Amino acid sequence: QVQLQESGPGLVKPSETLSLTCAVSGVSITNNNWWTWVRQPPGKGLEWIGEIYHRGSINFSPSLKSRLTMSVDKSKNQISLNLNSVTAADTAVYYCATSYQFAEIQHWGQGTLVDVST
Amino acid sequence: QSVLTQPPSASGTPGQRVTISCSGSNSNIGGNYVFWYQQFPGTAPKLLIHRNDQRPSGVTDRFTGSKSGTSASLAISGLRPEDEADYYCASWDDSLGGRVFGTGTKVTVL
Numbered sequence: 245q246v247q248l249q250e251s252g253p254g255l256v257k258p259s260e261t262l263s264l265t266c267a268v269s270g271v272s273i274t275n276n277n278w279w280t281w282v283r284q285p286p287g288k289g290l291e292w293i294g295e296i297y298h299r300g301s302i303n304f305s306p307s308l309k310s311r312l313t314m315s316v317d318k319s320k321n322q323i324s325l326n327l328n329s330v331t332a333a334d335t336a337v338y339y340c341a342t343s344y345q346f347a348e349i350q351h352w353g354q355g356t357l358v359d360v361s362t
Numbered sequence: 363q364s365v366l367t368q369p370p371s372a373s374g375t376p377g378q379r380v381t382i383s384c385s386g387s388n389s390n391i392g393g394n395y396v397f398w399y400q401q402f403p404g405t406a407p408k409l410l411i412h413r414n415d416q417r418p419s420g421v422t423d424r425f426t427g428s429k430s431g432t433s434a435s436l437a438i439s440g441l442r443p444e445d446e447a448d449y450y451c452a453s454w455d456d457s458l459g460g461r462v463f464g465t466g467t468k469v470t471v472l
Binding site: 289292294295339349350353354 | 399452458459462
């Protein structure tokens, strides 16, 4: 059973870097999965952030691409997200998720709320 | 920012049929699969429909997905109070090179 668990600071100051990790269990991160981040601002809809394959291929949202990095840690079976120069507009629940390429997102983490505020 | 357009709300009485539309373009719905997700407040989305009209194991057949051209729809038949949730369509967009979600529809059971 695939399980995803996001973790990271719940509060980030404006202009700083938002860093999250997603611990994966029940499947190897080197399996044929794409590892995805989706966010949802409070009271708003879902926004796709980007995805990474364990061999390093990435697809990023064009609107976030310039501020975004993702990585895979095979030794820890986890993925990471870094979003720099954050503003209040980056306040959201951040979900870690997984799918096959171009396919439906099958598994979601529970999400973690990140508040960008002083 | 969403490139897939859904009505913000839909409603019906118990037992009725409710349909949610999702409008896109040739670069997304027109050339790729459509997925539908259900989300309750404070929880992660759950997959309802994949490959336009396929239900994952465990999803009731009261949910039906369809696609025609650059639009898709989700029908909920025999509406129940527990269907009250937010519903999102999604697809891959070839022009953007990434996934896109719909604007979301809140379904209310009157």
